[in-house]
Structures are given as structure tokens and as C-alpha cells.
Amino acid sequence: MPQERYEYITLIAEIMAIRKRGEKPLAYIHTYGCQQNVADSEKIKGMLHLAGFSFTEEPEDADFILFNTCAVREHAEDRVFGNVGALKNIKRRHPSVTIALCGCMMEEKGVTDRIRKSYPFVSLVFGTHSVAKFPQLLYNVLLHGNRIYDCDETDNTIYEDVPVLRDKSFKGWLSVMHGCDNFCSYCIVPYVRGRERSRSSDAIVAEAKAMIEAGYKEITLLGQNVNSYGKGLDEDVSFAQLLRRIDEIEGDYIIRFMTSHPKDCTHELIDTIATSKHISKHLHLPFQSGSSRILKAMNRRYDREKYLSIINYAKEKIPDVSLTSDVIVGFPGETYEDFCETVSLVREVGFTSLFTFIYSRRPGTPAAEMPDVVTEEEKGKWFRELLKVQEEIASVRCSKMVGDTERVLVEEYIEKKGLLSTRTSGNIIVEVPGDESLIGTFQNVKITEARNWILRGELI
Ligand code: SAH
Ligand code: SF4
Ligand code: F3S
Numbered sequence: 001m002p003q004e005r006y007e008y009i010t011l012i013a014e015i016m017a018i019r020k021r022g023e024k025p026l027a028y029i030h031t032y033g034c035q036q037n038v039a040d041s042e043k044i045k046g047m048l049h050l051a052g053f054s055f056t057e058e059p060e061d062a063d064f065i066l067f068n069t070c071a072v073r074e075h076a077e078d079r080v081f082g083n084v085g086a087l088k089n090i091k092r093r094h095p096s097v098t099i100a101l102c103g104c105m106m107e108e109k110g111v112t113d114r115i116r117k118s119y120p121f122v123s124l125v126f127g128t129h130s131v132a133k134f135p136q137l138l139y140n141v142l143l144h145g146n147r148i149y150d151c152d153e154t155d156n157t158i159y160e161d162v163p164v165l166r167d168k169s170f171k172g173w174l175s176v177m178h179g180c181d182n183f184c185s186y187c188i189v190p191y192v193r194g195r196e197r198s199r200s201s202d203a204i205v206a207e208a209k210a211m212i213e214a215g216y217k218e219i220t221l222l223g224q225n226v227n228s229y230g231k232g233l234d235e236d237v238s239f240a241q242l243l244r245r246i247d248e249i250e251g252d253y254i255i256r257f258m259t260s261h262p263k264d265c266t267h268e269l270i271d272t273i274a275t276s277k278h279i280s281k282h283l284h285l286p287f288q289s290g291s292s293r294i295l296k297a298m299n300r301r302y303d304r305e306k307y308l309s310i311i312n313y314a315k316e317k318i319p320d321v322s323l324t325s326d327v328i329v330g331f332p333g334e335t336y337e338d339f340c341e342t343v344s345l346v347r348e349v350g351f352t353s354l355f356t357f358i359y360s361r362r363p364g365t366p367a368a369e370m371p372d373v374v375t376e377e378e379k380g381k382w383f384r385e386l387l388k389v390q391e392e393i394a395s396v397r398c399s400k401m402v403g404d405t406e407r408v409l410v411e412e413y414i415e416k417k418g419l420l421s422t423r424t425s426g427n428i429i430v431e432v433p434g435d436e437s438l439i440g441t442f443q444n445v446k447i448t449e450a451r452n453w454i455l456r457g458e459l460i
Contacts, residue, residue, distance in 0.1 A: 002161040005047070008135035012051040015142045019096070020063070027053045028062035032080060033070025035222050035258065036193070037103055039173040040131050041068045044102070046163035047135050059090055064098045064138075069105035071188050073360035077105055084119055091121035098141060100124035102131070106151050107192035109364065116149075127151035128193050132159035156195050160203055170440030171218035171409065172211060176204050176242065180224035182261065184288070185299045185366040186331060186359060189224055198229050201237045205245050212251045217409055217440060219246075221257040227264040240272040247276045252442065254409070254425060255279045259286060259326075263301040265310050274317040280425040281318050285310065286326035286355075290345030291338035294331055297370070304345065311349050322352045322426025329386060330359040330379030332370035339382045343389055352397060352428055353453055354390045358383050391452060398428070398450035405460065406430065408445050410438045422457075430455040 016025040027048050031041040044066065045055065059065050067084060070076045080101075087099055099122050105111050107127040115122055124141045126134065130150045141148050158178065166172040180189050181196040204221075211219055221243075223229060229239035239257075246255055255278045260269075262285055273279045285307075289295050292303035314321050327342060346354065358379050361368050408422035408430055419431040420438060422445065431454060432445050438459075445457035 005132065005135050005162070006050075008139045009047055009051045011139050012135060012142065015139070016052055016063070024054045025052060025063040026056045026061055027064040027066065028056050028059045029066045029068065030059075030083070031068045031103075032076055033068070033072065033104060035173055035220070036128075036175070036178075036224070037068050037070060038167070039175050039222055040103070040128065041066075042164050042166050042173070043131055043162045044068070044134055045165040049165045050163055051135070059087065060094075062097060064100070065090070066100045066102060069101060069103035071104040071108050071111075071192050071362070073357065074362075075360065077111075080105060081114075084115075084122065088119075088121055098123055098138070100126070100138070100141075102126045102128075102134075104128055104188070104192040107153050107194075108188070112149055112151055116147075123147050125149045125151065127153060129153055129155045132157075132162050153192075153194055156197055158197055158199055160199070168440075169214075170216055171220070171411070172216055173222050174204065174207055174211065174219050175199065175222045176226060176239075176257075177223035177229050181228075182225060182263075182301075183299060183366075185297060185370075186328065186362065188362040188365060191364060193224065196225070196228060196231065198223075198231065198233050200233065201230075201235060201242050201245060204242065205249070208246045208255075209249050212249055212253050215440075216253060217442065218254050218256065221246075221255065223257075224259060225261040225264075226257050227260050227266070227269065238266075238268065240266065240268040243269075243272050243276065243279060247272075247278050249278075253278055256282065256427075258284045260284060262287065262307050262310055267313060270310075270314050270317050273314075273321075280427065281320060282322040282324070282425065282427045283314055283318075284324045284427075287345060287349075288326065288328050289331060289334070289338065290342035291334070294334055294338050297333060297367075298328075298331060299366070304341065308345070308348065320426070322424075322428065323349055324353045324355075324427060325349075325351050326355045326357065327386070328357050328359050329383045330372075330374055330376075332359070332367055332372035334359075334374065336382070339386075343386060346386065346389055347393065350393055350397060351390065352426060353394060354386075356383060356386055356390070394453035395450065398453055398455055401428075401447045401455060402450055404447050406445055406447060406457070408432075408443055410434070410441055410443055412439060428453070428455060430457045432457045432459055434459050 177198040179194045179196045230237040413436045420434040444460040449456040
């Protein structure tokens with residue numbers, strides 16, 4: 001398969017060289033959704049790059065346009081359909097452009113039919129399982145000019161040796177597993193990303209090593225539920241063991257990972273973070289609801305007490321641990337009392353930051369069939385109440401850091417503010433005056449000021 005992939009890449013390069021008369025072809029890639037999609041887009045970019053493409057921020061200039069889509073909430077989907085509709089005019093002005101859609105939405109029932117009917121200018125549609133096949137699919141579209149749909153959700157192969165063009169040269173994503181078997185009752189991901197499957201630990205360690213040798217300072221291990229890494233592999237390896245193997249690689253770098261699921265977040269994992277050299281002192285542990293009744297209806301397979309006991313263990317073993325989380329407001333059947341339990345959990349834990357979502361009904365999931373009496377307006381009110389509580393907590397937590405010294409990774413230069421944006425091991429942003437040449441380096445900063453959840457500081 002890898003050999004075949006490279007042959008198709010060469011063929012695409014040849015076709016584009018003839019079409020563009022030697023000029024470099026341009027691709028515009030827009031990625032919606034989470035890091036899994038970002039990582040997939042980086043693979044697609046890797047293949048396009050090998051086929052001779054450069055990248056543009058202007059769809060109008062592109063020879064190839066791709067939207068990598070997300071299905072997790074209805075709002076995300078509406079945006080995609082709106083933006084795809086707008087591509088019609090580009091296709092009219094530049095008939096030679098190839099327009100493609102991929103990602104999680106393409107694995108949803110009904111979506112491809114809608115595209116077939118309403119968006120005739122889209123010529124290539126492929127799902128999350130077909131990323132490695134991309135060169136073959138694009139080649140066929142370019143050669144034959146007909147529309148191709150490839151959304152085979154039964155293919156659960158893990159493809160190694162797919163070229164990657166990472167967006168940054170100092171921090172990057174590394175997928176350790178794909179898919180999800182948890183079927184939380186509100187969530188579409190298991191239906192669009194397929195069954196859980198782990199990459200071999202040797203392949204992951206080799207990729208981490210290559211990244212560190214290439215100068216990467218931060219590697220984020222990715223999976224929908226990294227804590228169940230290793231299940232189904234021939235080798236006997238847990239996520240904590242995988243982390244320890246990566247941690248042994250020589251060099252100055254940090255390891256992050258996401259996402260952890262509380263139901264199988266073990267003491268072994270927390271002990272590993274506590275004693276490691278390179279793992280950031282940060283745990284992103286989505287709790288989704290503070291009410292055990294709602295957690296049961298969500299099929300999360302832990303309750304409030306279990307969640308808090310993991311948090312307390314982490315606080316005890318990892319001094320200054322930074323905790324972040326995801327939470328859903330307005331799950332079907334949630335009452336104001338349930339919501340108050342969410343608020344009280346947020347207060348009790350003291351998260352550094354919280355990703356807060358209003359429940360979005362996803363057809364095909366069990367929760368979509370559950371009765372829901374709370375109005376959208378009411379949910380909006382709860383949502384704002386929760387945001388306010390979290391803002392207060394984050395601002396108190398950040399204020400306590402004033403005067404501290406932190407080691408940070410410099411990530412980017414914010415033109416508007418004339419400041420560098422840097423990140424602590426605990427995943428907190430510190431803005432500091434400094435020179436662009438420091439991007440991609442570790443620096444020590446003294447925290448001088450807290451502005452809600454963003455810190456200001458100065459380089460030492
Ligand atoms: N695998 C990760 C999360 C993946 S989706 C985990 O289990 O934690 C990211 C977040 O989107 C979820 O944590 C959840 O908070 C939110 N989410 C998922 N489905 C949703 C829905 N139908 N409505 C609102 N939020 C949702
Ligand atoms: Fe969705 Fe639950 Fe899987 Fe996370 S663990 S991706 S929330 S089904
Ligand atoms: Fe969205 Fe797919 Fe991620 S549905 S959140 S891009 S796994």
C-alpha cells in the first residue's frame with residue numbers, strides 16, 4: 001500500500017505539472033473540529049506537498065480546495081454547509097478548481113446524499129477512514145473528471161507511513177489511536193470515527209523520536225480516549241507504559257496528551273505524570289456533568305464520586321497540577337438541580353480552564369431520542385451562569401500565580417498586541433514582551449499580572 005500511495009502521488013504531480021505548465025499548484029485546506037481532524041489535515045497536506053503543491057490562505061487562488069469537516073455539534077455542521085455553498089461562485093469563476101470534502105460529517109448518514117443533490121460542484125468526498133487513500137482518490141478525480149465518494153466506515157486498518165506536513169516546526173500532534181468505543185449517549189464520534197484501534201508502541205516511539213530529533217519541543221499524543229490505549233494490540237502495553245517509553249527519549253521537550261476518559265484514568269497514569277521528566281503537569285479530564293444521574297444517562301460509566309476521587313489523587317500526587325475539562329449543559333432530562341451539581345463540581349475542583357458546550361442533538365445517537373423539556377433559552381441562562389462561575393475561579397487561580405517563575409514554550413507573536421504568546425506546562429497562556437526569534441524555544445518568565453485566565457509576564 002505505501003508503495004502504491006507514492007505512485008499515485010507521482011501521477012498527481014505529473015497531471016498538475018501539465019495543467020499548470022510547470023507553475024506550482026496551490027491547495028487551500030480548511031479544518032473544522034478537533035485535533036484528530038487537524039492531524040488528518042496534516043497528513044493530507046503531507047501527501048499534497050509531495051505531489052508538488054504549495055498552500056494558500058485564499059480559496060480564490062487555489063487549484064484544490066478541501067474542507068475537513070466536524071460533526072460533533074449541529075452548529076459546526078451548519079457552518080460547513082454555509083461555507084461549502086459559498087464555494088459555488090469560486091467554481092463558476094475557476095472551473096478547473098477541484099473541490100473536496102472530507103472528515104467526520106462525511107461518515108454521517110444523509111450528508112453525502114445532500115451533497116450529491118445540492119452541491120454538484122463538489123467532486124471528491126471521502127470519510128475519516130479514507131485519508132490514507134487520498135492520493136488514489138484525487139488522482140481518479142483529476143484523470144476522469146467524475147465525482148468520487150469514498151466513505152467506507154468498515155475499514156479499520158491503521159495506515160503507517162503516511163507523509164505528514166505539520167503546521168508548526170516546534171509543536172505537533174502524534175496520533176496514538178483512532179476511533180472510539182465508548183458510545184456516550186450524546187456523542188456522534190463513535191459513529192463517524194469507527195472502532196477504537198491503537199498504533200503499535202514501536203511506531204509511536206519511533207515517530208516521537210524522529211520529531212524530537214527534528215527539533216520538536218512539544219508533542220501532544222492524540223486519541224479520543226487515550227486511557228484505553230493498547231486494547232486489542234498483540235503487545236501488552238498500557239497508556240502509562242507508552243508514556244514512560246516516550247519519556248525516556250533524550251532531549252529537551254514536553255509531552256502532552258488528550259483526551260483522557262475518567263472511567264479508565266488509572267493511578268498508574270497519574271503516578272507516571274508525577275514522576276516523569278517530560279510530561280506536562282496538566283490533566284485534561286472531561287467530566288461532562290456533575291450529576292451522577294445525568295452521567296448515567298450519558299453512559300459515561302463513572303459517577304461524581306469516582307471523578308472527584310481521581311481528581312483528589314491527582315492533586316495529592318502532582319503538586320500544582322493544572323486541571324481542565326469539558327462539560328455539557330442542557331443534556332436531555334437535566335434539571336436545574338442537576339445543573340447545580342455541575343456548578344458545585346466546578347467550584348470544588350478549581351479548573352484552570354473549561355470547555356463548556358450546550359447540548360446539541362445528534363440524530364442517530366441514543367440521547368437524540370430522550371425527552372427534553374428545558375427550553376433553549378433556559379439552557380442559555382444556565383450556560384452563562386456556569387461561564388461566570390468558571391471565570392471567577394480561573395481568575396482567582398491565575399492571580400495566585402503572580403510573582404511565580406514559570407518555564408514556558410514560546411508559541412507565536414501576536415501582531416495586534418506586540419507580545420509573544422507562550423504556554424506553561426499547565427497549559428496556561430502567558431503573554432510577554434519579546435522578540436519573534438524566540439518562537440519555538442523554552443524560556444523562563446516571571447508572572448507579573450493576571451487578566452482573567454490569561455497571564456502577563458516578562459522574560460527572565
Ligand atoms: N473523546 C473526548 C471528547 C470528544 S468531543 C472525551 O470523551 O472527552 C469533545 C467534547 O465535545 C466532549 O467532551 C463533549 O463535552 C462535547 N460534545 C460531544 N458531543 C456533544 C453534543 N452532542 N452536544 C454538545 N457537546 C458535545
Ligand atoms: Fe464521544 Fe464519549 Fe467517545 Fe469522547 S469518549 S469521543 S465523548 S463517545
Ligand atoms: Fe468533530 Fe470529528 Fe473531532 S466530529 S470533534 S472532528 S472527531
